[in-house]
Amino acid sequence: MxxxxxxxxxxxxxxxxxxxxxxxxxxxxxxxxxxxxxxxxxxxxxxxxxxxxxxxxxxxxxxxxxxxxxxxxxxxxxxxxxxxxxxxxxxxxxxxxxxxxxxxxxxxxxxxxxxxxxxxxTAPQAAPAAAASAVARRLDNSIQFDGFTLDLDRRSLLGPDGDIRLTSGEFDLLALFARHPHRVLSRDRIMDLLKGHDWAPNDRSIDNQIARLRKLIETDAREPRLLKTVRGAGYSFTPLDLEA
CATH class of the missing domain: 3.40.50.2300 (Response regulator)
Incomplete structure (x- = not known):
């Protein structure tokens, strides 16, 4: 119950x-x-x-x-x-x-x-000390990058300052990039990889989701370091420190 x-x-x-x-x-x-x-x-x-x-x-x-x-x-x-x-x-x-x-x-x-x-x-998170210890532990089925932990089972993102709330579309897109680091993904390729998910992306929705993700994970969304735009080609996820 x-x-x-x-x-x-x-x-x-x-x-x-x-x-x-x-x-x-x-x-x-x-x-x-x-x-x-x-x-x-x-x-x-x-x-x-x-x-x-x-x-x-x-x-x-x-x-x-x-x-x-x-x-x-x-x-x-x-x-x-x-x-x-x-x-x-x-x-x-x-x-x-x-x-x-x-x-x-x-x-x-x-x-x-x-x-x-x-x-x-979206449940309330544990106390800050417990959240910090969770970051320190090696989590099953998770991807860690640049101080963030993307938990693929819980569909959650933990950042340096605590839990970061993502919509389903934002999580799916970030998980896709995290599974394909340092590769340029065109919009067509992104849409192809996201087939079968509950939301149906198009060029516009992908661009908007990336803009929202940048506001959540970038130090400066105007000069992104993690989610870079590759002119004329698409987007690339470029973490400095990645552990999966």
Whole structure:
């Protein structure tokens, strides 16, 4: 059973889907709130929410606008729900910083697995001393570079100052680069290597994800040292100290 203190907000204008998701989450011990528009979202967030599922196609309300508003004011994981053909919404959602996607129609078991995964990745971290000792230890199935530890099992990134939160798309892209260090990867090659992942990249989404990663791992994102642009060719991951 889940920690009963974890609070999930369901944002959907379909009564049947909200009831179905509520029953699924409450059966697992989660606390659940519902909303159909921005006002309901704001009221629920004021009580403390650990994760939000957000239908992008709300009747009379732009789900992406809700996501932007939440991102501006709250550090909250968002799982976006969209139709299979809504590629533009998926791309824009990735740029906003969605933590995961679920395409309709979905299975409740898949929804629950994704919620658990995102909650694990975004759970409060251990005390600083414990985090520091975790860096010192050799972690299984991890990649260490320049003071960072990329844990491939937990899908987390630990930096010199503690945990760094990544969306699913950002993690997948950084893991790809870390597995191919000091090699120039074109956008086409990156898209090819990312096939089979939950998010569907294109040139624009890759460029935006790299820009976000640079802000998280570079000392100066304007003069990147780890994720370099190779003019006319693509990108290269160039850590000074890499251990895998």
């Amino acid at each position: 889940a920690d009963p203190q974890r609070h999930i907000l369901i944002v959907d204008d379909d009564d049947q889907i909200r009831r179905m998701l509520r029953r699924c989450f409450e059966d697992e011990g989660y606390r659940v709130s519902e909303a159909t528009a921005q006002a309901g979202v704001d009221a629920a967030l004021a009580t403390g929410v650990d994760l939000m599922t957000l239908d992008l196609n709300l009747d009379g309300t732009d789900g992406l606008s809700i996501a932007r508003a939440v991102r501006q004011n709250w550090d909250l994981p968002i799982i976006m729900i969209t139709g299979k053909g809504d590629m533009i919404d998926r791309i824009v959602g990735l740029e906003i910083g969605a933590d995961d996607y679920i395409a309709k129609p979905f299975h409740l078991r898949e929804v629950l697995a994704r919620v658990r995964s995102v909650l694990r990745r």
